[in-house]
Amino acid sequence: MKNKFSLFIVLLVSTILLLAGCGTSNSSDSGSSEDNTFKVGLEAGYAPFNWTQNDDSNGGVKIAGSSEYAGGYDVEIAKKVAEGLGKELVIVKTEWDGLVPALTSGKIDAIIAGMSPTAERKESIDFSDNYYTSNLVMVVKKGSKYEGATSIQDFKGAKVTAQLNTFHYSVIDQIKGVEKKTAMDNFPAMRVALESGIIDGYVSERPEGVSASAANDNYVMVEFEDGFKTSPDDTAIAVGVKKGSKSTDKINEILKGISEEERTSIMDNAIKNQPAAQ
Numbered sequence: 001m002k003n004k005f006s007l008f009i010v011l012l013v014s015t016i017l018l019l020a021g022c023g024t025s026n027s028s029d030s031g032s033s034e035d036n037t038f039k040v041g042l043e044a045g046y047a048p049f050n051w052t053q054n055d056d057s058n059g060g061v062k063i064a065g066s067s068e069y070a071g072g073y074d075v076e077i078a079k080k081v082a083e084g085l086g087k088e089l090v091i092v093k094t095e096w097d098g099l100v101p102a103l104t105s106g107k108i109d110a111i112i113a114g115m116s117p118t119a120e121r122k123e124s125i126d127f128s129d130n131y132y133t134s135n136l137v138m139v140v141k142k143g144s145k146y147e148g149a150t151s152i153q154d155f156k157g158a159k160v161t162a163q164l165n166t167f168h169y170s171v172i173d174q175i176k177g178v179e180k181k182t183a184m185d186n187f188p189a190m191r192v193a194l195e196s197g198i199i200d201g202y203v204s205e206r207p208e209g210v211s212a213s214a215a216n217d218n219y220v221m222v223e224f225e226d227g228f229k230t231s232p233d234d235t236a237i238a239v240g241v242k243k244g245s246k247s248t249d250k251i252n253e254i255l256k257g258i259s260e261e262e263r264t265s266i267m268d269n270a271i272k273n274q275p276a277a278q
Contacts, residue, residue, distance in 0.1 A: 038087035042113035048270035049114035084254035111240030128239035151226035162203040
């Protein structure tokens, strides 16, 4: 009798655990609250594409796990993509070097961070259609001998750098006799280096150049008549997604619905609204 009772108890407990497991599985299949989020990675330090601010002014979005907010052109595009996907936008502040690993590991769902769809990046992730196209410029100190440059070759002998792991850094090699300095982690660091005279200029895209000169009277953006040779993919900017992502077509459809006029307006507002320190 005792053995039979013990067997009954074991079977009863096993049945309860099995039912509990089934219940958990069904709950998961129905989708958690996280399934309705669209986690976007950006560095929040590349104005006017993206920056960090202290409040939600001018459409700023709270940065996950932080009291700070992110604003800028990329954030506005991210809002439109998230809305089109029917998901809640979550901004995940991520260092530039960590964006692709964060995407491939599933920490974020997309990169919307002023990233160009270069051939090298396409080896590990996919990209949407372009949501912005820009030209390369050089940012220099006001009053320097490079302020009036019209050709990249005018920077012969100059100390020039660009952001780490960007095609901006590789094009410096097109300048004959340039003193190519070590690549830097972010644009605030390059601006400090420029201010202190560690470098004579840094390579950037036009919106950031406009942003830099607008934020600080000591900086000047140089546009070239004889500029850097680039491919269309280098100067284009697109949304980065996982290889084989099912959302790529839908994202392209959403981006197609944003007219060139609206994109220009969003960028103009981003330049106007950027924090002075950015």
